[in-house]
Amino acid sequence: MNLYKVAGGLASLLLLASAAPAATLYTGATLHPVSSAPIENGQMLVDGGKIIAVGADLSAQAGNAERVDLSGRWVVPAFIAANSVMGLTEIESVRGSVDVAETGAINPNARAQVAINPDSDLLPVARANGVLYVHVVPQAGQGGIVAGQSALVQLDGWTWEQMTVKAPIGLHLMWPSTRLPPWLPAPMRAEAIKGAARSRELIDQAFDNAAAYRTAKAAGTVAAPDARWEAMVPVLEGRTRLYIHAVDLQQIREALDFTRQRG
Incomplete structure (x- = not known):
């Protein structure tokens, strides 16, 4: 029955x-x-x-x-939050709930969308206020330079796969800064300038390695795939955008010079 x-x-x-x-x-x-x-x-x-x-x-x-x-x-149309870490962080004082950056300096293979927490309490609050889409951007940790790949996600879904609208949106590069406060002691100033120069060398090295990897891959001589350089190949080929984060005038000038040199 x-x-x-x-x-x-x-x-x-x-x-x-x-x-x-x-x-x-x-x-x-x-x-x-x-x-x-x-x-x-x-x-x-x-x-x-x-x-x-x-x-x-x-x-x-x-x-x-x-x-x-x-x-x-x-x-009104839905609002889009740009350059956001929504879904990657919950409570700043709770380290386990903060996943905005990877360790190390060069992480082009880091994908923001896979780290999103669909159960975050911040998402329904944002939705209720008209924010339905977010450009989630990975950040650089201590000494970080190439932060990873960003993604456009919708704030509705049970999993990160359901939430992802488009990925990657682009690769994010944090340009080193030499803008230092005038009161900084000379030894610390010299160390900061040295660190910025080292970061600049790492940027050139990363792009050189990615270009060499691309050439070797085209020639069929790559012994084993490298996730870092694989992630940078679309940037070198113009299929993925490169976002350079620069704040002060010197950073912007250096970043523009870099893009001109690299084509």
């Missing part, structure tokens, strides 16, 4: 699913398309989780779509 009830319930659900409208028409709201002026008392047609059209009257296009009245409300 219970089996018949279950079967009947499933059949009812199937009938309801087949009769359900394929789309939803939201009406009465003030729409802000950004690409044009606001639309008062506008209509927005959504199908399969995607916005199909916006306008003053979409009744003909909507057909038998479900109607939802949003009178008195504003509808």
Whole structure:
């Protein structure tokens, strides 16, 4: 008897699913398309989780779509948080919940999306405030230079695979700085300048190694794959962007000189 009830319930659900409208028409709201002026008392047609059209009257296009009245409300596009570590950190004072950077100086193979915590309490808070997408960018730890690859993720999903919209977005390079406070003692100043020069050498070395690896791979002489240089090959070939993080004027000038030299 219970089996018949279950079967009947499933059949009812199937009938309801087949009769359900394929789309939803939201009406009465003030729409802000950004690409044009606001639309008062506008209509927005959504199908399969995607916005199909916006306008003053979409009744003909909507057909038998479900109607939802949003009178008195504003509808704006989702916000995108750029250069964020959302999902990579939870509580700064709890070291185990902070995973924004890898150890070591050169980590081009580090992928931000695989380190995201889908259960982070920060994600629903951001969603509730209109942030639906995040450009998650790995950071550089102590002495870090090549931080890794960033990703565009949506703040909805059970796993990092479900959350990932596009990856990689680009490779991130933290340019060393020689901007030092005037009160810094001479020995510390000299050490800082020496460290920046060493970081600059490591950058050149990393790109030289990646270029040599690319050449060897094309010639079929690579003995074993190297995840670090594999991650940099798309950058050398122009298929992936390189983001150079530079703050002060000297950093920016040096970074521009570097890109000109490297083509």
